[in-house]
Amino acid sequence: MSADTDRTDVTTAVAPTVRQRLRSARWVVVALIVIVAVALLTTYLTAPNPGARMDPTSTSADGARALVSLVRDRGVEVVEASDIAAVEAAATPDTLVVVVQTYFLIDEEIMHRLADLPGDRLVVEPISRTREILAPEVKRSGTTDYGGDAPDCDLREATRAGTVQFGIADAYEAAGDVAVTRCYGGALVRYTEDGRNITVVSTADFMTNSELLKEGNAALAMNLVGTNPRMIWYAPQQPEGESGGAASIFDLIPDRVNWIVWQLCLVVVLLAFWRGRRIGPLVAEKLPVVVRASETVEGRGRLYRSTRSRDRAAEALRTAALQRMSPRLGLGPAADPAAVVQSVAERCGQPPQTVAYTLFGPPPADDTHLVNLARELDNIERQVAQS
Structure with a gap:
């Protein structure tokens, strides 16, 4: 009778302890799952959006996401055109077409189609051929000095912005008899043709995400691109009619399969925790190796x-x-x-x-x-x- 009583006491004392450990381990696993899920969600929401220079969706240092967001907050309708067809579909007489020079803006036919569009035009950091087609009344005259540049003109957008950090940039002047307004030593010029304002700025540095906070950079950038009720931002990031390069493995996964992939990853992590073995202390062992x-x-x-x-x-x-x-x-x-x-x-x-x-x-x-x-x-x- 005594032995049975002792055995019952041992079983009663041990069983709750095992259940408590299992319950504690279950809460630990749940806590780990929650921590991993929160970390993944935070990383996804706060991860920067990489992109090329002056890409309107890029949050990198050379991107233009900040400027585009500021202009939208001011009530301007922003059209992020990925190709010339989208620009032509959105262009109207009251729009401002912002043409940003990129590595993929090289086709003369596309430039002539841009030149025929209605509305005002802002050409940013153009090469010689782009400037000759989109702003033929302007030519290069030299370079500006490095440092903070004062407007030194009566252009309203420039006088409201004040001093701007352009750095060393090209300077422009009039190429013919058309009156051209020169600001910041020629880094910013404007003239009127057929009732349209055509503005040329020789550098895009002051418009990038990393340079907007310097002196009057943000003010000038917003004044230039926010003058019309609608603005079309055209900074081609790939050649017209071609794909943007080889697709990554994530691009090949259908949208509805993404959740399945993440669930499988979570299952693998939980399986690793479950099947993992605790590594014991190091044991010194003589290796049977003979070195001559x-x-x-x-x-x-x-x-x-x-x-x-x-x-x-x-x-x-x-x-x-x-x-x-x-x-x-x-x-x-x-x-x-x-x-x-x-x-x-x-x-x-x-x-x-x-x-x-x-x-x-x-x-x-x-x-x-x-x-x-x-x-x-x-x-x-x-x-x-x-x-």
Whole structure:
């Protein structure tokens, strides 16, 4: 009766403990899942959106997402055109077409189609051919000075912005008889043709996400692109009629399959936690590896040679030779060098000066002297052993 009672007590005492541990482990797993989910969601929501220079959707330093967002907040309708067809579909007489020079704006036919569009035009950082087609009344006259530039003109957009950090940029002037307004030393020019304002700015740096906060950069950028009720932003990021490059593995996954992929990843993580084994403490174990003495000597010699440690190699050779000869000479390990030289000279029949130079001389100057030293030590050790 007593044994049964004890067994029952043990079972009763142990069972709740196991259940408590399982319950605690379950909450730990749930907490880990919640932490991982929150971390993934935060990373997804706060991750920067990379893109090319002056891409209206890019949050990188060279992108234009900040400027486009500010203009939208002011009530301007912004059309982010990805191709010339989208620009032509959205262009009306009351729109402003912003043409940003990129690596993919090189086709003359597309430039002529842009030049035929109605409405005002803002050309940003154009190359020579783009400027000749979209702003033919403007030509390059030189460069501006580096630093903060004052407007020095009566253009309302520029005078309201004040000093702007353009840096070193091209300067423009009139190419014909049309009146051209020059601001910031020619970095910003404007003229009117057929009732349309055509504005050219030689650099896009002050419009980028990283430069908007400098002096009047944001004010000038917003004044230039926010003058009309509708603005069309055209900064082509790929050649017209071609794909944007090889698709990544995530582009090949259908939208409805994304959740399945993430669920599978979560299952793999949970399975790893479940099947993982606790790693115990390190155990010292003698490995059955035998290294030959010749390999050790060869490896050590290569290390000395790679670091050009001829002094340490010579010291090792001399020390080993003295340790082997000392018992034969009847000398202790701390014997005086003079006594060692005298004993070796008597055994070998060599002058003491030569023996002293070999056993206690300066380090070898090069590899040849080191090899000669090894031979001399071997010769002395052999003569001492045979005497």
